[in-house]
Amino acid sequence: xxxxxxxxxxxxxxxxxxxxxxxxxxxxxxxxxxxxxxxxxxxxxxxxxxxxxxxxxxxxxxxxxxxxxxxxxxxxxxxxxxxxxxxxxxxxxxxxxxxxxxxxxxxxxxxxxxxxxxxxxxxxxxxxxxxxxxxxxxxxxxxxxxxxxxxxxxxxxxxxxxxxxxxxxxxxxxxxxxxxxxxxxxxxxxxxxxxxxxxxxxxxxxxxxxxxxxxxxxxxxxxxxxxxxxxxxxxxxxxxx
Numbered sequence: 001x002x003x004x005x006x007x008x009x010x011x012x013x014x015x016x017x018x019x020x021x022x023x024x025x026x027x028x029x030x031x032x033x034x035x036x037x038x039x040x041x042x043x044x045x046x047x048x049x050x051x052x053x054x055x056x057x058x059x060x061x062x063x064x065x066x067x068x069x070x071x072x073x074x075x076x077x078x079x080x081x082x083x084x085x086x087x088x089x090x091x092x093x094x095x096x097x098x099x100x101x102x103x104x105x106x107x108x109x110x111x112x113x114x115x116x117x118x119x120x121x122x123x124x125x126x127x128x129x130x131x132x133x134x135x136x137x138x139x140x141x142x143x144x145x146x147x148x149x150x151x152x153x154x155x156x157x158x159x160x161x162x163x164x165x166x167x168x169x170x171x172x173x174x175x176x177x178x179x180x181x182x183x184x185x186x187x188x189x190x191x192x193x194x195x196x197x198x199x200x201x202x203x204x205x206x207x208x209x210x211x212x213x214x215x216x217x218x219x220x221x222x223x224x225x226x227x228x229x230x231x232x233x234x235x236x237x238x239x240x241x
Contacts, residue, residue, distance in 0.1 A: 003033070006106075007082060008083065009035075009081065009083045009157075010033075010034055010037065010077040010081035010083070010084055011033055012037050012039065012069075012070060012084060012086050013025070013038045013051075013087055013089045014088065015090075016047070017043045017202065018043070018045075018090055018201075019045040019047045020202050021089055021091040021201035021202055022051055022089055023050065024091040025089055025091050026051065026054040027054060028095035028096070029098070030095070033085075035077060035078060035080075036055070037057050039058075039059045039073045039076075040058055041062075041063075041064055041065070042063075042064045047089075057076065059076045065172035067175040068171045082161070083102065083159055084158055085098065085157040087154065088155070090200035091200060091201045092198050092200040093115070093197070094198065096196075100193050103193075105159060109189065109191060110190055111158060112158045112162060112183050113156060113191045113192070114151060114156045114190065114192045115153045115155035116192040116193065116195065117155075118194045122199050129213040129217070133152075133216070133220065134151055137220050138150055138151070140221075140224050141180065145184040145231075147183075147184035150192060152220070153176070153195070156176070158179070165186070165188075166179060173216040174219045174220055178227070185227065185231055
């Protein structure tokens with residue numbers, strides 16, 4: 001079955017120890033999605049076996065890190081995929097919102113669409129540190145580049161050509177903010193659409209622990225600072241004299 005808009009859509013699902021959650025995720029993905037790639041990011045459970053049994057293609061990326069997993073998944077997509085959708089494997093993202101994410105791309109209104117977690121967010125699905133980190137990062141992006149974001153949510157869709165143009169390379173938890181900052185720097189057409197968000201199945205490896213939240217928050221701020229410094233240096237290099 002082909003996608004309703006003629007897009008070649010590939011889904012990349014980074015997953016580490018998500019054997020319990022994947023049966024709630026993969027069967028709910030629409031049948032018109034061209035490819036579903038689950039990236040086993042160093043799991044110690046049956047994540048890979050469960051994903052294969054449910055019809056996904058499994059890629060192994062033993063280097064732990066969200067960016068590492070996303071990059072491995074992108075590399076595994078076939079040439080027929082022209083639009084890449086990222087979603088987590090913990091069942092927090094709702095597959096029923098996939099159409100909502102893809103619609104602005106199909107209409108030619110955006111190259112990158114971010115799922116802003118504001119529609120039916122379950123109680124406890126977002127920790128206080130996640131909410132504060134999102135607010136702070138989005139505020140800094142607006143102050144530095146003048147682009148208003150409300151969320152750094154991982155559930156997002158992007159044209160494959162646009163993704164290549166951005167050159168996102170972060171290997172860990174700066175992946176999403178690097179994508180959004182570089183889109184802002186390039187003046188890329190970006191839309192946010194409201195999506196729901198549920199309590200994840202299983203234990204969070206990052207936001208569920210204080211040390212993990214601190215590491216992720218530090219990396220996000222570091223990426224914003226590095227991108228701002230690079231933009232400043234590029235501006236200086238273009239100035240005459």
